[in-house]
Amino acid sequence: MLNLPIYLDNNATTPLDPRVLEAMMPYLTNNFGNAASRSHSFGWAAEEAVDYAREQIANLIGANPKEIIFTSGATESDNLALKGVFEMYAQKGKHIITLNTEHKAVLDACKHLEKLGAEVTYLSVGEDGLLNLADLEAAMRPDTILVSVMYGNNEIGVIQPIREISAIAHKYGALFMTDATQAVGKIPVDVNADGIDLMAFSAHKMYGPKGVGALYVRRKNPRVKVTAQMDGGGHERGMRSGTLNVPGIVGLGKACEICQQDMEADTKRIVAMRDRLETELLKIEEAYLNGSKEHRLPHVANISFKYVEGEGLMMGVKDLAVSSGSACTSASLEPSYVLKNLGLDDELAHSSLRFGLSRFTKDEEIDYAIEHVKEAVHKLREMSPLWEMFKEGIDLKTIEWSEH
Amino acid sequence: MAYSEKVIDHYSNPRNIGTLDKSSNAVGTGLVGAPECGDVMRLQIEVDDATGTIRDAKFKTFGCGSAIASSSLATEWLKGKTIDDAMNIDNMDIVEELALPPVKIHCSVLAEDAIKAAINDYRVKNGLPAIEKI
Ligand SMILES: Cc1ncc(COP(=O)(O)O)c(C=O)c1O
Numbered sequence: 001m002l003n004l005p006i007y008l009d010n011n012a013t014t015p016l017d018p019r020v021l022e023a024m025m026p027y028l029t030n031n032f033g034n035a036a037s038r039s040h041s042f043g044w045a046a047e048e049a050v051d052y053a054r055e056q057i058a059n060l061i062g063a064n065p066k067e068i069i070f071t072s073g074a075t076e077s078d079n080l081a082l083k084g085v086f087e088m089y090a091q092k093g094k095h096i097i098t099l100n101t102e103h104k105a106v107l108d109a110c111k112h113l114e115k116l117g118a119e120v121t122y123l124s125v126g127e128d129g130l131l132n133l134a135d136l137e138a139a140m141r142p143d144t145i146l147v148s149v150m151y152g153n154n155e156i157g158v159i160q161p162i163r164e165i166s167a168i169a170h171k172y173g174a175l176f177m178t179d180a181t182q183a184v185g186k187i188p189v190d191v192n193a194d195g196i197d198l199m200a201f202s203a204h205k206m207y208g209p210k211g212v213g214a215l216y217v218r219r220k221n222p223r224v225k226v227t228a229q230m231d232g233g234g235h236e237r238g239m240r241s242g243t244l245n246v247p248g249i250v251g252l253g254k255a256c257e258i259c260q261q262d263m264e265a266d267t268k269r270i271v272a273m274r275d276r277l278e279t280e281l282l283k284i285e286e287a288y289l290n291g292s293k294e295h296r297l298p299h300v301a302n303i304s305f306k307y308v309e310g311e312g313l314m315m316g317v318k319d320l321a322v323s324s325g326s327a328c329t330s331a332s333l334e335p336s337y338v339l340k341n342l343g344l345d346d347e348l349a350h351s352s353l354r355f356g357l358s359r360f361t362k363d364e365e366i367d368y369a370i371e372h373v374k375e376a377v378h379k380l381r382e383m384s385p386l387w388e389m390f391k392e393g394i395d396l397k398t399i400e401w402s403e404h
Numbered sequence: 405m406a407y408s409e410k411v412i413d414h415y416s417n418p419r420n421i422g423t424l425d426k427s428s429n430a431v432g433t434g435l436v437g438a439p440e441c442g443d444v445m446r447l448q449i450e451v452d453d454a455t456g457t458i459r460d461a462k463f464k465t466f467g468c469g470s471a472i473a474s475s476s477l478a479t480e481w482l483k484g485k486t487i488d489d490a491m492n493i494d495n496m497d498i499v500e501e502l503a504l505p506p507v508k509i510h511c512s513v514l515a516e517d518a519i520k521a522a523i524n525d526y527r528v529k530n531g532l533p534a535i536e537k538i
Contacts, residue, residue: 309442311468315407315415326442326468335442346440383421383472385446385464386439401438402517 004319006365010205010356011154011182011300012323016251017207017359023254024209027247035244036235046246053253057214060256061199062190069215069236070249074181077200077215078105080240081177084226085146085198086113089175093143097121097174099131099160100341102150105200106179110148127343128292129158136165140172147176151183151199155325155338155354156291157300159183166195175224181205181213185259186267186297191216197224203248207359208255212248215240266359271298273366274357278303280370284377286390290339290352299357302339304348305373307387308380313353316376320369325352347396407469408503414473419480422462424448432526434518443467443511445475447518449482449490451526456486463518470508474498474515487523491535 007015027049035050037043054065071077086096098110100122110120121139125131131149140147147169152159166176177198183189184199185206191199202213217239218224225239232241259266278301281287286306302325305313310324325336326349335349355369381387389396407415426433431450437443444467450460461479465472477498482490498504498512524534 307466309467309471311442312415312466312472315412315469346442350439350442383418383464384466385435385444386466388423388464396439399435401440401444402436 002364002368005321006319006368007321008355008357008369009321009323010358013204014207014358015360016209017258019258020208020251020254024247024251027250035246049246049250050244053249056253056257060260061184061216062192063216064219067216067219069217069239070244071213071215071240072211073213074200074202075105077213078179079109080215080226080229081198081200082109083229085175086118087227088225089145093145095119095141095144096146097139097144098148099123099125101125101153101338103154103179106148124341129153129156129342130292130295131160133164136168144172144174147174149178151178151180152297154182155336156302157297158291159295159297162194170195182297186299203252203255206255206259209248209251212245212252267298270357273361274299274301277301277355277366277369281373284374302352302354304352305377306351307384307390308377309350310352312380313376316380317372320372323354326350410502411469411473414476415469418472418476420462421464424450424462429529432522434521434525436517436521437514443471443514445514445518447475447478447522449522449526451487458482458485458490470504471511473502474511477501478515478519490519491523493519
C-alpha cells in the first residue's frame with residue numbers, strides 16, 4: 001500500500017533505521033552514564049558502547065578506531081577540520097584549495113579563515129560537476145596546507161575523483177580533507193586506499209540520528225593534528241571537548257554497521273529505482289539531467305524541467321517531498337549556487353528538482369513520482385508563457401526581460 | 405512554509421489561463437519578470453473600445469505557486485473594470501486577498517507591474533499616452 005506523502009529528499013536527511021533506534025534505546029534509558037566517568041559501572045557501560053561504535057565506524061571506512069573524533073555532525077566536522085588545520089599548520093602555510101560547489105559548511109568556514117589571513121582558492125568545476133585535475137595541479141603552491149574536496153555532492157550527487165585528487169595534494173606536501181557526508185555508507189569509502197587525511201561525515205544522512213557525526217583524523221603517514229575549536233574537558237584526544245552524546249554515537253555506530261552489511265544489496269535496489277525514475281522523467285521534452293551521469297551517487301537524480309519553475313512544480317506534486325534549486329525555496333532568493341557553478345543558466349537552476357532515494361524507498365513510490373511529476377510538468381507548461389514562446393520558436397535570449 | 409487556501413485554490417484551479425491575440429488593437433499585453441529571476445508573467449486584457457471596460461483577461465505565468473495565484477487573481481479582478489479603475493489595483497490588495505507571506509510579496513508586485521504594463525500597451529496602441537508608475 002502506498003502511504004502519502006512520499007519522502008524522496010534523502011540528501012537532506014534520512015529516516016532513522018528501526019535497527020538503529022533499537023541499538024540506541026538502552027542508552028536513552030537505563031544506560032545513561034557519562035562515558036568519561038571512570039569510577040563506576042554506569043560510566044564503564046557508556047565507555048564500552050562508545051568504543052564499540054568507534055570500531056563499527058572505523059570498519060566501514062577502513063580506519064583505526066582511534067582516528068575517529070565524535071562531533072555534533074558534518075558541519076562541526078568540516079569546521080573543526082578546516083579551522084583546526086589552519087591553526088595547527090599556520091607555520092607551514094596559509095593557502096587552502098577547495099571547490100565552489102562545496103557545502104556551505106566548508107565554504108563559509110573558508111570565508112571565515114580568509115578573514116584570519118588564509119588565502120583560499122575556490123576552483124570551478126566542469127559542466128558535469130567534476131573537478132579538472134589539471135586545474136587542481138595548477139593551483140597547488142608551496143604554501144598550500146590543505147586541499148578540501150567533497151566526496152559526493154549533496155545537490156547533484158557527483159562523485160569527485162578522490163584518489164587522484166589526494167595524490168596531487170600529497171605530491172605537493174598538502175593534507176587532503178574530504179566532506180564525505182553524502183558518500184559514507186552509500187558507496188565504498190576507504191581512507192587508506194583513497195588517501196584521505198581528514199574526513200567529515202554525519203549520522204543522519206545514513207539512517208542514523210541527527211546531531212551526531214564524526215571527523216576522521218589520520219594518525220599515521222602522516223600523523224595529522226587539528227587545533228581544538230571547542231575548549232573544555234579534553235575529550236576526543238583533546239580535539240573536541242564536551243560530554244559524548246552516547247546514544248547518538250551508538251546510533252552512528254549501528255548505522256555504519258548496517259550500511260557496511262547491506263550496502264551491496266541496498267545499492268542494487270536503489271540504483272534500479274533511481275535509473276527507472278530518471279529514464280522516465282528524461283523522456284519528458286526539454287528535461288535535462290544535472291551533473292555527471294556516470295560519476296554519481298547511487299541514490300540521487302537532479303533534473304531540470306525547462307520552462308517550469310521548481311517551487312511551482314513542487315506545489316504540483318505536494319505529496320512528494322523533494323527539493324528544488326529554485327530561488328523561491330531558499331532564504332536568499334538566489335537559485336542554487338551549485339547548479340549555477342556548473343555553468344547552468346539561472347533559468348535551468350530555477351527549474352530543477354532533486355530526487356534522493358533511500359533504502360526504504362519502494363517501487364510503487366517511484367511509480368507515483370513518475371506519474372505525478374509528468375502530470376505537473378505538463379499542467380504547468382500549459383500555463384507557462386516561456387513554454388508557449390519556446391513552442392512558437394521564439395529564442396528567449398532575444399527578449400528584453402524586465403529584471404526585478 | 406505552508407500556502408494559504410486561496411493560493412492553493414488559484415494554483416489548482418487557475419482562472420483565465422490563455423492567450424489573446426496580441427496584434428489586435430483591442431488587446432493590451434504585459435510581459436514582466438525574467439526567466440533568470442524565476443518569475444515571468446504575461447497578462448493580457450481585451451478592452452471594449454466604446455466603454456473602456458475590460459471584457460476579457462488572460463494570463464500565463466512561469467513561477468512559484470504564489471506568482472501563479474497572484475496573476476490568476478489579477479485576471480479575475482480585471483474583468484469588468486475600466487482601464488482607469490484597473491490602474492488603481494495595488495499589490496497590497498493582492499497580498500491581503502491571498503494572505504501572501506513577506507517573502508512572496510514580490511509576486512504581487514510583479515502582478516501589479518503586469519497589469520500596468522498591459523494597460524499601457526493598450527493605451528499606446530490606441531494613441532493614448534502611457535501612464536507612468538506612481
Ligand atoms: C555535503 C554535506 N556537508 C555537510 C552537511 C551538514 O551536515 P550536518 O547536518 O550533519 O551538520 C551536509 C548536510 O546538509 C551535507 O550534505
